[in-house]
Amino acid sequence: EDKVVQSPLSLVVHEGDTVTLNCSYEVTNFRSLLWYKQEKKAPTFLFMLTSSGIEKKSGRLSSILDKKELFSILNITATQTGDSAVYLCAVERRNRDDKIIFGKGTRLHILP
Amino acid sequence: NAGVTQTPKFQVLKTGQSMTLQCAQDMNHNSMYWYRQDPGMGLRLIYYSASEGTTDKGEVPNGYNVSRLNKREFSLRLESAAPSQTSVYFCASRPSGGYNEQFFGPGTRLTVL
Numbered sequence: 671e672d673k674v675v676q677s678p679l680s681l682v683v684h685e686g687d688t689v690t691l692n693c694s695y696e697v698t699n700f701r702s703l704l705w706y707k708q709e710k711k712a713p714t715f716l717f718m719l720t721s722s723g724i725e726k727k728s729g730r731l732s733s734i735l736d737k738k739e740l741f742s743i744l745n746i747t748a749t750q751t752g753d754s755a756v757y758l759c760a761v762e763r764r765n766r767d768d769k770i771i772f773g774k775g776t777r778l779h780i781l782p
Numbered sequence: 783n784a785g786v787t788q789t790p791k792f793q794v795l796k797t798g799q800s801m802t803l804q805c806a807q808d809m810n811h812n813s814m815y816w817y818r819q820d821p822g823m824g825l826r827l828i829y830y831s832a833s834e835g836t837t838d839k840g841e842v843p844n845g846y847n848v849s850r851l852n853k854r855e856f857s858l859r860l861e862s863a864a865p866s867q868t869s870v871y872f873c874a875s876r877p878s879g880g881y882n883e884q885f886f887g888p889g890t891r892l893t894v895l
Binding site: 676679701702704711712713714715718720758760762764768769770771772773774775 | 812813815817822823824825826827830832838840872878880881883884885886887888889
């Protein structure tokens, strides 16, 4: 059965800290891995990763994929209170059915 | 462009009542999805539609039906609501063909008493 597992499920850090969020997957016919940020509303897209070892970066956020070990990490440096959110990892399958599988998310809380 | 719209935003039902959640997108996307989100459970796929005229079950389809009315609209129906269906429901869409992110609607918060 396909699955996406995120860790930790919850994390509390102080403003200015660096955090690393993990996502591992077991999915047949992997095509891409996606990261989303969800505040008190709908998820918003952060990154799509398709190739191993190539870092995607946007400001203080960065992410990398390891297709051999089947995981991805999302790093946030110099965290701010506005980074408090649930971070969701999802995997797209290379399949005609167009299904996307989400993990349970990591709830990140940044203390001022 | 409105993106993905959902109605209603909030709904309270009694056990056994029925209702339909509406979703529409104006981005000409082929694929549409219905998810439910419960505390600590991430997004769980209820049903999805890879193209107009096709629908498939996701992880948690029991108690729900869907209709892909046309390319724009994908509705979710609860025939006989149960308290276990209390959740936030998100609709999403994306272009088909792979390597595309999903665009989400604002969600419907449903409470079943």
